[in-house]
Amino acid sequence: MTTRYAKDQPHGFTNRIERVAIVGAGGQIGKVLAEHLLKNEKHVVTVITRPSSTNKLPEGLQVSRVDYTGEDDTALVEVLRGQQVLIISMSVHAPRDSVSKLVHAAAKAAVPYVMPNWFGHDANNDALCNDSILSLIRDNSLSEIKSLGVSSYLLLVCNLWYEFSLGGGPDRFGFDFNKRTFVEFGDGNISINTTTWSQCGRAVASLLSLKELPEDETDQSPTLSQFRNNCIYISSFRLTQRDMFKSVKRTTNTTDADWTITRESAEQRWREGREAVKQGDWKPFVKVLYSRIFFPNGGGDYQSKRGLDNTILNLPVEDLDEATAIGIQMGMSGDVPFSH
Known part of the structure; x- marks a missing residue:
């Protein structure tokens, strides 16, 4: 994978994540993620929620009410246009194709990064995911993101x-x-x-506060791009x-x-x-x-096999x-x- 540098980007490129969209901010983990992103004061956070939703949302969020479960994704794509990261945090009871529709809309809107609905097991451990009946969920999401060829995925491994x-x-x-x-x-x-919910929130907020790209060949500081299409390990x-x-x-x-x-x-x-x-x-x-x-x-x-990214994320x-x-x-x- 060729390393990209900030110095080579077009005029107007800002080497930071400023705009984040999140689906599921009224849920258990989604609410925590949204609160910590707001607390960071480094992002404009847009919540995408269904028009019929009555979930209470943290104050300070921009709210876009869109039916993301239907076949017509025009409105959803429009909301996602210009977003740099889409975080999907949905209930286990959500329709099975919801993540797929969101991933496709993110690709149409050219969203660079997607965090699919994965906050838990080590996604790089095939035996564990197979035995836990999670492989299909993982594989469906990641294969769609890869096949569309637009967004990079970010997986938060926090375990239970x-x-x-x-x-x-x-x-x-x-x-x-x-x-x-x-x-x-x-x-x-x-x-x-x-991992506690709060630590998950801190981790995502810290991750999205990193520089997106290294400045040049000599820049060894941590960046968001070093985690693209891979796992972030926290505990x-x-x-x-x-x-x-x-x-x-x-x-x-x-x-x-x-x-x-x-x-x-x-x-x-x-x-x-x-x-x-x-x-x-x-x-x-x-x-x-x-x-x-x-x-x-x-x-x-x-932790014993992969190590942790706690230090990089200042957890x-x-x-x-x-x-x-x-x-x-x-x-x-x-x-x-x-x-x-």
Whole structure:
């Protein structure tokens, strides 16, 4: 891939991202991304939302109400024209072809960068994505972007969201805070990476604040273009289930005696859930997604293999117990969406 330099760009080129469009800013992660982009004060952020949407949006955003689910994308293309980045952050319940329509519209509008609806697993780990039933989602989005030949993609690898997963019931990180039960997967000592919503927001805002291109051949500073058509690896914590449990006990001032602790095989949980999904029962999908990440050497700890981009993005070291307290509160109040 030929390196492009700012010095060689046409007159009027500005070596920074100024205009960002986001779809899904009323959702869980989308709202956080929009808030941090606004906080940066370096971008004009345009939210693209359906005319019928009643989601509450952060103040300070430009709002364009467009039906992006229909066949006629004329209005959508017009809104995207001049945007430098399109972030797609949509509900898992969104129509399956929504991302495709947005990607095609971005290409028609000549948007240079697209962040498709991927905020999680290591997209470079084929075995993990295959076992987690995520490969088709990844491959469909990326193949369309590549085939259109206009936009570059950016994938945020943040793994499972920490507070969301901690508070999301036993099918996620194994905790039920109202019942004070804890399901330990295997011996509970498999390390994984996990990221808070806030860290994801900071990462995207920082990424889009980098220079787009190096100034010239001697410029070694980080740029957005170095991540084009690849993954950005971030993390809040690298820890085990037992590390999580220690934090939970510190935060709740409890001991093992206050909890009902059981142990299950991560591999068995995954096999049973995967078989049910194959038979058309998608209820165990969350269990499949989470149990697979806790396989020994299963790719949940991408930090050890890939390294992290936290330093490049100037991400802070977070307080585990503070994040744990948020997860516990979410779990006890039932604030976690799609929990089982």
